Amino acid sequence: MYECDIKRMEEKITAFGGFGDTGHGGITRFSLSPAAIQARNEIKLRMTRLGLDFKTDDLGDIYCTLPGTDPDAKVIMSGSHCDSVRQGGNYDGILGVLTAMEVIETIVTKKIPHRHPIQLVVWTNEEGALYEPAMMCSGIICGKFKKEEMFASVAKDGSGKTFGQALSESGFLGEEKNRIEPSKTEALVELHIEQGPVLEAGGYDVGVVEGVVGMINYEFTFHGQADHAGTFPMPYRKDALFAASQALLFLHEEFDKIGDKELVYTTGKISCHPNIHTIIPDEVKFTLDVRHQNPEIIKKCVEIIKSMPKEWANCTMSYKEAWARNTVTFHKEWVDDVENAAQKLGYKSHKMYSGAGHDAQYLSEIVPTTMIFVPSKGGHSHCELEYSPVEWCWKGANVLLNTILEIDKK
Numbered sequence: 001m002y003e004c005d006i007k008r009m010e011e012k013i014t015a016f017g018g019f020g021d022t023g024h025g026g027i028t029r030f031s032l033s034p035a036a037i038q039a040r041n042e043i044k045l046r047m048t049r050l051g052l053d054f055k056t057d058d059l060g061d062i063y064c065t066l067p068g069t070d071p072d073a074k075v076i077m078s079g080s081h082c083d084s085v086r087q088g089g090n091y092d093g094i095l096g097v098l099t100a101m102e103v104i105e106t107i108v109t110k111k112i113p114h115r116h117p118i119q120l121v122v123w124t125n126e127e128g129a130l131y132e133p134a135m136m137c138s139g140i141i142c143g144k145f146k147k148e149e150m151f152a153s154v155a156k157d158g159s160g161k162t163f164g165q166a167l168s169e170s171g172f173l174g175e176e177k178n179r180i181e182p183s184k185t186e187a188l189v190e191l192h193i194e195q196g197p198v199l200e201a202g203g204y205d206v207g208v209v210e211g212v213v214g215m216i217n218y219e220f221t222f223h224g225q226a227d228h229a230g231t232f233p234m235p236y237r238k239d240a241l242f243a244a245s246q247a248l249l250f251l252h253e254e255f256d257k258i259g260d261k262e263l264v265y266t267t268g269k270i271s272c273h274p275n276i277h278t279i280i281p282d283e284v285k286f287t288l289d290v291r292h293q294n295p296e297i298i299k300k301c302v303e304i305i306k307s308m309p310k311e312w313a314n315c316t317m318s319y320k321e322a323w324a325r326n327t328v329t330f331h332k333e334w335v336d337d338v339e340n341a342a343q344k345l346g347y348k349s350h351k352m353y354s355g356a357g358h359d360a361q362y363l364s365e366i367v368p369t370t371m372i373f374v375p376s377k378g379g380h381s382h383c384e385l386e387y388s389p390v391e392w393c394w395k396g397a398n399v400l401l402n403t404i405l406e407i408d409k410k
């Protein structure tokens, strides 16, 4: 089994932590921002210095290729994204880029023979933090979004700049013919931090990711009557917020009864009208996000929603499905390769589904794909507390390296 260089891994993490450093342990590196362009230039510098070919496509996605011994062999790709959310961490996305870079550096410096070309890929605008939506460019490639609509996406910072303008000014706008070619791609392996507490809590070194959980998103609306908070006795009220609270508790209790510890559900957005402390609320809305890998469990949740009473505390309730996505299952053979690589390295691994969305989930529709998870300290992510000690990152890189070398044998 081959191993990457832990000192080099550490140097990479430290160096890239400087691009968009918030000064208190975090990163703000919106896609195509000056900090992101610095990171991209550094990737270009380091990869071309190792002798790799550097290209971008018409979406600014980066591809750096290390040729193999067989000119007809398909490409094995690895990478992730280098943008972050506001005050995010130095690991989400970028660790998948840095471990792929470290794997390539190891292959080059140790002169490890390989038949297939090995390619670093960096997807543009995964977070969608400045230009919505998330997973924009992998989504365009996989036919989820229209390029013209995405290029017209306006920055959320009030600058009025569109994604298309930012891309042309970035110096990373390339040609459409450089996009990933499914017929010439053997595999895509994306390493990412877990962004949850499961691996650390279980004492696991890596997560073997079997897929990405399916999810449903509903919006509930409660209608009551706005009246004076002082003059209206309780029995006469139609308080939409009180009604919504009861319905929310009901949903939690019913979902808990399903008794599945992998089922997660969240109300993360709520609005209350008129939201004035002296007025009984007349309209309340809340969202409900439900995720699980098994469609049967999701179906049970939908049945609970559909069987809910339409009246709560004298108020009427209505709901609609805002959107949904099916569970994505990764390429079984690569999933097994990741598990075997971890085992041969003597690492403790855990098979799991990703609760978060990743570029790999779109790409898996066009190329055989899988993912590797590195534990997140305390499970924190999308915040400045996001952290994975270098030894954990290095172990992830070693699993990535040996997985790629195993796929190369095929």
Ligand SMILES: [Zn+2]
Residues within 6 Å of the ligand: 081, 092, 093, 126, 192
């Ligand atoms: Zn990410």
